[in-house]
Amino acid sequence: MAPYRRILVQGKVESFHASLQHPRTVAAQTKLDTLQSIELAEGVSVLLRPAGVVVRGLALLLDLLMAGLFMLAGWAACLAVGMLAGATMAIGFVLLVSFFIYWGYFIFAEARFGRTLGKKWLGLRVVRTSGSAAGWGASILRNLLRVADMMPFIPQLPFIGFYLIGAASCMATRRFQRLGDLVAGTIVIYDRDQTPDPAIHLRVPVVASPPPVALTREEQLAFIQFKDRAALWSDSRKEELADELAPVLGASGREGVLRALSVASWLRES
Amino acid sequence: MKPQAFEEANRAEWSKLEQQLAALAKREPADEAHRLPHLFRRVCGDLALAQHRMYGRQLCDRLNGLVISGYQELHRALNRGSEGFMRFVSSTLPRAVRGEWRLFWLTMAIFWVPFFAFIIAAHFEPKWIYAVLDPLQRMEMDGMYGADTPTEFLREQYTSHFMMFSFYIMNNVSIDFRIFAGGVLFTLGAVYALGFNGIFIGAIFGYVLQSGNGQRLLTFVAGHSSFELYGMILCGVAGMRLGLALMKPGRHSRGDALRAAGVRAMPLLLGGAGMTFVAAFIEGFWSAGPAPATVKHVVGITLWVLLSAYLLFAGRRADAA
Numbered sequence: 001m002a003p004y005r006r007i008l009v010q011g012k013v014e015s016f017h018a019s020l021q022h023p024r025t026v027a028a029q030t031k032l033d034t035l036q037s038i039e040l041a042e043g044v045s046v047l048l049r050p051a052g053v054v055v056r057g058l059a060l061l062l063d064l065l066m067a068g069l070f071m072l073a074g075w076a077a078c079l080a081v082g083m084l085a086g087a088t089m090a091i092g093f094v095l096l097v098s099f100f101i102y103w104g105y106f107i108f109a110e111a112r113f114g115r116t117l118g119k120k121w122l123g124l125r126v127v128r129t130s131g132s133a134a135g136w137g138a139s140i141l142r143n144l145l146r147v148a149d150m151m152p153f154i155p156q157l158p159f160i161g162f163y164l165i166g167a168a169s170c171m172a173t174r175r176f177q178r179l180g181d182l183v184a185g186t187i188v189i190y191d192r193d194q195t196p197d198p199a200i201h202l203r204v205p206v207v208a209s210p211p212p213v214a215l216t217r218e219e220q221l222a223f224i225q226f227k228d229r230a231a232l233w234s235d236s237r238k239e240e241l242a243d244e245l246a247p248v249l250g251a252s253g254r255e256g257v258l259r260a261l262s263v264a265s266w267l268r269e270s
Numbered sequence: 271m272k273p274q275a276f277e278e279a280n281r282a283e284w285s286k287l288e289q290q291l292a293a294l295a296k297r298e299p300a301d302e303a304h305r306l307p308h309l310f311r312r313v314c315g316d317l318a319l320a321q322h323r324m325y326g327r328q329l330c331d332r333l334n335g336l337v338i339s340g341y342q343e344l345h346r347a348l349n350r351g352s353e354g355f356m357r358f359v360s361s362t363l364p365r366a367v368r369g370e371w372r373l374f375w376l377t378m379a380i381f382w383v384p385f386f387a388f389i390i391a392a393h394f395e396p397k398w399i400y401a402v403l404d405p406l407q408r409m410e411m412d413g414m415y416g417a418d419t420p421t422e423f424l425r426e427q428y429t430s431h432f433m434m435f436s437f438y439i440m441n442n443v444s445i446d447f448r449i450f451a452g453g454v455l456f457t458l459g460a461v462y463a464l465g466f467n468g469i470f471i472g473a474i475f476g477y478v479l480q481s482g483n484g485q486r487l488l489t490f491v492a493g494h495s496s497f498e499l500y501g502m503i504l505c506g507v508a509g510m511r512l513g514l515a516l517m518k519p520g521r522h523s524r525g526d527a528l529r530a531a532g533v534r535a536m537p538l539l540l541g542g543a544g545m546t547f548v549a550a551f552i553e554g555f556w557s558a559g560p561a562p563a564t565v566k567h568v569v570g571i572t573l574w575v576l577l578s579a580y581l582l583f584a585g586r587r588a589d590a591a
Contacts, residue, residue: 040314040337040341041345042310042311042314042337042341043314043318044314044315044317044318044321044337045318045321046317046334046337046338046341047334048338088432088433089432089433091433091436092432092433092434092435092436092437093436094436095433095436095437095439095440096436096439096440098440099436099439099440099443099444102444103443103444103447114342127338127342131338131341131342132341132342132345132346133342133343133345133346135346135347137536140536140539140540141532141535141536141539144447144450144451144539145450145451145454145512146451147447147448147451147452148451148452148454148455148459151455165455173525177525179454179528182525182528182529182532183454183512183528183529183531183532183535184529184532185529185532192335217324220324221324224324224326225327227326228326228327228328229327267324268272268273268324268325268326269272
C-alpha cells in the first residue's frame with residue numbers, strides 16, 4: 001500500500017497511486033495554484049502567473065486616478081487654447097480631449113507598453129493567452145468591452161463602475177479573465193515574481209541528507225517545491241504537509257519538516 | 271551540475287539578454303541587436319535545462335521571466351502601415367460585412383422597423399410621439415425644425431463647425447462603442463440601444479414631418495446619415511456577434527466561441543467606428559453649411575448608393591483569389 005497519498009507536483013495535488021492505476025485521472029488533476037503553463041514556439045514551457053480580482057481592482061483605482069489627472073491637464077491646456085482661439089474652439093477641444101482620454105487611455109497604454117500606469121505600479125502586465133504582447137487589436141477589444149464588464153455603473157459617471165460582471169467572469173474562469181479578456185484572448189499576469197525569497201524567511205540551519213527511499217522524478221520535484229514554498233506557509237501548515245510523509249521520513253511535526261527540508265537540500269546539491 | 275555552477279557558467283549571457291531587452295523596452299538602440307534571437311534561444315534552452323534538472327524556484331523564475339520578456343519582444347505582429355489600411359478598406363471590411371449578412375439584416379431590421387413604424391404611426395395618431403418625446407424635447411425640436419423657425423437658424427446656431435464636429439465624435443462614436451460592448455451581454459445591450467435609437471429617431475422624424483419643417487430636417491441629415499447609420503449598424507453587428515457566441519457557442523466552449531467571435535467582430539467594429547468618424551466630419555462641416563437643399567439631397571442620396579454598393583461589391587475579386 002502506498003505509504004503516503006498526496007503528492008505535490010508542479011502545484012498540483014493528485015492521488016499519485018490512483019493516477020498510476022487510472023492514467024486518465026492525471027488530466028483531471030485539481031490544481032493547487034493558478035500558474036498557467038504555456039509552451040512557446042521555441043519548444044520550452046513558461047509559467048504565467050495570472051493576477052486576481054483584488055490586485056486588478058487596485059490597479060484600476062490607480063488608473064482611474066491617473067486618467068482623471070490626465071483629463072484635468074487636458075482641460076487646462078484647452079483653457080489656454082480658449083484664451084487664444086475663442087470659447088467655441090476651446091469647447092471643441094475639451095470634447096475631443098475627453099473622448100480620446102476616456103476611450104484611449106487604457107487602449108494606448110496597453111497596446112504600446114503592455115500595461116497601464118496602475119498595472120505598472122502593481123507589477124501587472126497584459127499578455128495574450130499565447131504569452132506574446134497584447135498589441136493594438138487585443139487592447140482595443142478588451143478595453144472597449146470594459147463598458148460591459150464595469151456594469152452596473154452610474155450613468156452620470158460613466159468612468160466609475162462596480163465591475164460586477166467583470167468580477168463574476170474573472171471568478172468563473174480558469175485564468176481570471178473578464179469578458180473583455182475572453183473576447184480579446186488576453187490575460188493579466190504578474191510581471192515580476194512577488195513571492196518572498198525563501199532564503200530570507202527560512203531561518204533554520206538545514207543539513208543535507210539523502211532521502212530514505214528512492215524517489216521518482218515527480219517525488220523529487222515535490223520535495224524541492226516544498227522547500228521553495230515553505231517560506232510562504234505558517235509553521236503549522238508546514239507540519240501538516242510534512243506529516244503526510246511521516247511514514248517515509250520517520251518523524252512528524254517540526255522534526256518531519258526539518259527532515260523534508262534536508263532531503264530537498266540534498267536533492268538540490270547532488 | 272549544481273545550480274550555482276550552472277548560474278556561474280551562464281550568468282554573462284543572461285545579463286546580456288536582460289540588458290538588450292531593457293534597452294528594447296525603452297525603445298533605445300541595443301548594441302548587437304542582431305544577436306538577440308540567438309541569445310533568446312540559448313536562454314530558452316537554459317530554462318528547459320533548469321526545469322528538467324529541478325534547479326528550484328529562484329533560478330527557474332528568473333529564466334522564466336527572461337524568456338517571457340524575450341518572447342514578447344521577438345514575437346509581435348508587424349505593423350503593415352498604409353498597405354494594411356488600404357487592404358482593410360478595399361476588401362477586409364466589405365468582406366467581413368458580407369460574411370455576416372444574416373446578422374447584418376437582422377440588425378438593420380432592429381433599427382429600421384421601429385423607425386418607420388413610428389413615422390407611420392405619427393401620421394395617423396400623434397399620441398405615439400408623445401409617448402416617446404417629452405415636452406422639453408418637443409420644444410427643442412420646434413426650435414430647430416419648427417414651421418416658423420427662420421431658415422438661417424441652423425447656420426447661426428452652429429457657427430462653430432469644429433465644436434460640432436468634436437461633439438458628434440464624442441457623442442456618436444461613444445454610442446457605437448457602447449452598442450458594441452452591450453452586445454456581449456447576450457446581445458441585450460445592442461438590441462436595446464439599436465431599438466431605442468430606432469424608436470427615438472423615428473419619433474423625432476414623425477414629429478417634425480407632422481408639425482414642423484420636415485424639409486429642413488431631411489436637408490440637414492441627408493449628407494451624413496449614410497455613414498452614421500451604417501457605422502452604428504456595423505458596430506451593432508459586431509456586438510451581436512459576441513452576444514450570439516455566448517448564447518449559441520456551437521461546438522466550442524463559451525470562452526473559445528467568444529474569442530473566435532472577437533476575431534470576426536474586429537473589422538466590423540473598426541469599420542463602424544471609422545464610418546462614424548467620417549459622418550461626424552460631414553455633419554460638422556457640411557450638413558449645416560450654406561449649400562442649397564437640392565445639392566445636399568443629391569449628395570446624400572449619392573453617398574447612400576455609393577456606400578451600399580461598396581459594402582455589396584468591394585473586394586469581390588479578393589474573394590475568388
